[in-house]
Amino acid sequence: MKIAVCVKQVPDATVHKKIDPATKRLDRFGEAALNPTDLNAVEEALRIKEAAGGEVVLVSLGPEKAVESLRKALAMGADRAVLVADEGAAGSDLLGTSRALAGALERVEADLVLFGQASSDGDGAVLWAAVADRLRRPLISQAASLEVGDGTITGKRQTEHGYDVISAPLPAVVAVSDAINEPRYPSLKGIMGAKTKPQETISLGDVGVDAGAAGEAGAKTTVLELGPPPSRGDSVKIEDDGSAAQKILDYVVERRLL
Amino acid sequence: MKFLVFLEHHGDALEKGGLGALGKAAALGEAVGVVLGEGASALAPGAGAFGASKVFASEDPALAPPLPQPRVDALAALVVQESPDAVLFGASVLSADVAAGLAARLEAGLNWDLTDLEVRDGELVGKRPALGDTVMVDVGWTDAPRLALVRSGALDPVESGGGAEVESFEFETSDFSTLATLVEQTQEESTGPSIEDADVIVAGGRGLGAPDKFTLLEELANALGGAVAATRAVVDAGWYPYATQVGQTGKTVSPKLYIAAGISGAIQHKVGMQGSGTIVAINKDPNAPIFDFCDLGVVGDLHEIVPKLTELVRAQRGS
Numbered sequence: 001m002k003i004a005v006c007v008k009q010v011p012d013a014t015v016h017k018k019i020d021p022a023t024k025r026l027d028r029f030g031e032a033a034l035n036p037t038d039l040n041a042v043e044e045a046l047r048i049k050e051a052a053g054g055e056v057v058l059v060s061l062g063p064e065k066a067v068e069s070l071r072k073a074l075a076m077g078a079d080r081a082v083l084v085a086d087e088g089a090a091g092s093d094l095l096g097t098s099r100a101l102a103g104a105l106e107r108v109e110a111d112l113v114l115f116g117q118a119s120s121d122g123d124g125a126v127l128w129a130a131v132a133d134r135l136r137r138p139l140i141s142q143a144a145s146l147e148v149g150d151g152t153i154t155g156k157r158q159t160e161h162g163y164d165v166i167s168a169p170l171p172a173v174v175a176v177s178d179a180i181n182e183p184r185y186p187s188l189k190g191i192m193g194a195k196t197k198p199q200e201t202i203s204l205g206d207v208g209v210d211a212g213a214a215g216e217a218g219a220k221t222t223v224l225e226l227g228p229p230p231s232r233g234d235s236v237k238i239e240d241d242g243s244a245a246q247k248i249l250d251y252v253v254e255r256r257l258l
Numbered sequence: 259m260k261f262l263v264f265l266e267h268h269g270d271a272l273e274k275g276g277l278g279a280l281g282k283a284a285a286l287g288e289a290v291g292v293v294l295g296e297g298a299s300a301l302a303p304g305a306g307a308f309g310a311s312k313v314f315a316s317e318d319p320a321l322a323p324p325l326p327q328p329r330v331d332a333l334a335a336l337v338v339q340e341s342p343d344a345v346l347f348g349a350s351v352l353s354a355d356v357a358a359g360l361a362a363r364l365e366a367g368l369n370w371d372l373t374d375l376e377v378r379d380g381e382l383v384g385k386r387p388a389l390g391d392t393v394m395v396d397v398g399w400t401d402a403p404r405l406a407l408v409r410s411g412a413l414d415p416v417e418s419g420g421g422a423e424v425e426s427f428e429f430e431t432s433d434f435s436t437l438a439t440l441v442e443q444t445q446e447e448s449t450g451p452s453i454e455d456a457d458v459i460v461a462g463g464r465g466l467g468a469p470d471k472f473t474l475l476e477e478l479a480n481a482l483g484g485a486v487a488a489t490r491a492v493v494d495a496g497w498y499p500y501a502t503q504v505g506q507t508g509k510t511v512s513p514k515l516y517i518a519a520g521i522s523g524a525i526q527h528k529v530g531m532q533g534s535g536t537i538v539a540i541n542k543d544p545n546a547p548i549f550d551f552c553d554l555g556v557v558g559d560l561h562e563i564v565p566k567l568t569e570l571v572r573a574q575r576g577s
Binding site: 018024026037093095117118126127128129130131132133134136138140141142144154157158159160161162163165166168169177178179219220221222223225226227228229232233235236237238239240244245246248249251252253255257258 | 268323324325326327330350351352354355356357358359361362363365366367368369370383387388389392393394395396397398399400401407432433434437438439440441442443444445452454458482493494500501506507509514515517535536537538540544549551552553554555556557558559562563564566567569570571574575
């Protein structure tokens with residue numbers, strides 16, 4: 001079974017993120033890491049491979065230096081990586097990103113495409129559904145557990161109201177929730193081995209995407225303006241001297257919240 | 259400006275998120291609703307009271323399970339038929355998948371996590387807080403149809419009275435849309451409002467100390483007519499159901515009052531609740547980060563304060 005895992009390089013969690021006022025895009029300089037919840041998708045792919053055999057291929061769209069971040073997932077045990085790196089892809093919105101990823105995934109010809117939960121750099125939980133539509137494959141999202149059967153995959157989707165068990169024939173697209181597993185740490189052997197694993201860097205042209213269909217040119221959403229968020233106003237801090245409950249009640253009543 | 263608003267429903271009620279978006283659409287232009295799936299025809303007229311001038315409904319069997327892909331087929335057909343300027347969704351697990359699938363299908367721009375919408379110089383503009391709500395970004399679209407997902411709880415439904423004309427419509431399902439099937443559905447037991455719908459949320463974190471201490475919060479929420487929420491840490495520990503998880507990998511909520519008990523206020527939690535109207539925090543650690551973004555911070559033991567507060571609220575409400 002061939003499993004493709006879509007992963008993304010994001011600014012490291014410890015870095016103070018900012019938006020470049022000139023381009024109105026997220027400033028992507030500085031330390032970078034793999035999107036933390038993508039590791040859950042990598043882990044799930046490795047578990048499926050360990051049980052059923054096959055290959056785990058990382059698929060990513062990003063700058064050329066993203067290969068460094070991909071190496072961490074290779075060290076965890078993924079077999080190879082395909083990175084679509086193209087200056088023409090900078091500034092892509094959901095349409096361009098999903099088009100490029102779908103193109104790369106078609107090249108990989110995976111039986112199962114896995115995504116992690118929403119990325120930590122501001123991308124909403126929307127990419128997989130767009131990719132599934134472009135690939136014309138069934139979709140299971142927000143999967144808290146997965147079971148691979150004979151030519152099928154069954155996932156337990158977490159929703160606002162409970163759980164839905166959803167089954168789909170392969171090939172399929174699945175987005176896993178971060179509750180699905182605990183990603184493993186790469187072993188020393190894995191880290192050493194990652195450097196020699198195949199890493200392919202390809203262009204938008206290689207995945208059949210025209211220059212005008214990705215990047216800013218292909219985007220149908222725009223960023224108009226950046227401003228400060230609405231302010232919270234003054235805050236009050238008190239220490240409980242036995243009357244805190246009464247003070248909370250007074251505060252809430254005064255603001256007509258009761 | 260003509261809006262098509264996807265009105266998700268659960269059981270016999272339309273979801274608040276879709277109705278909130280509908281009210282905003284009605285304020286900005288013509289609001290047309292769409293209800294899909296079992297019970298759609300019976301629920302559709304009710305959307306009139308929240309601003310819809312017309313509601314499309316379909317109970318096509320492909321729409322019976324709450325799965326996104328047949329809904330993309332239905333909405334794509336309706337967009338072609340009705341040519342709306344914009345299509346709005348209240349955010350949910352289902353709606354996000356429908357909106358994104360529709361964006362790819364129609365090659366339409368999608369903006370998400372919007373807390374508000376306005377029309378400026380004849381153009382639709384979305385408001386999107388970014389980077390942990392430290393920046394407010396105004397976003398736009400290059401052309402129609404403009405797709406938008408509205409953050410849950412950001413827009414309140416507005417009851418304006420009025421009826422809506424209901425119309426059925428036809429669409430074809432794509433060959434791949436019905437491959438995924440619903441095998442089983444488990445509803446989580448809940449009493450009172452869901453956290454997306456509640457005006458008051460009482461949330462608990464690790465500071466509760468033990469799972470059974472959630473009873474304290476349930477009693478307070480009950481007295482306030484609110485819902486109980488939890489942090490990722492306690493949901494992962496199995497203390498409370500995932501459906502109540504607020505934060506980066508859970509729900510984003512914005513009730514009028516959010517009471518955080520025993521929650522330190524990690525950034526992952528903050529992004530899910532900082533849009534709340536008034537935030538009251540109770541924590542015994544005076545240096546807890548939550549004290550930096552609450553309105554009223556109380557340094558003290560929640561195990562003493564919460565039960566007292568419950569009694570006081572009950573007395574206040576009883577009087």
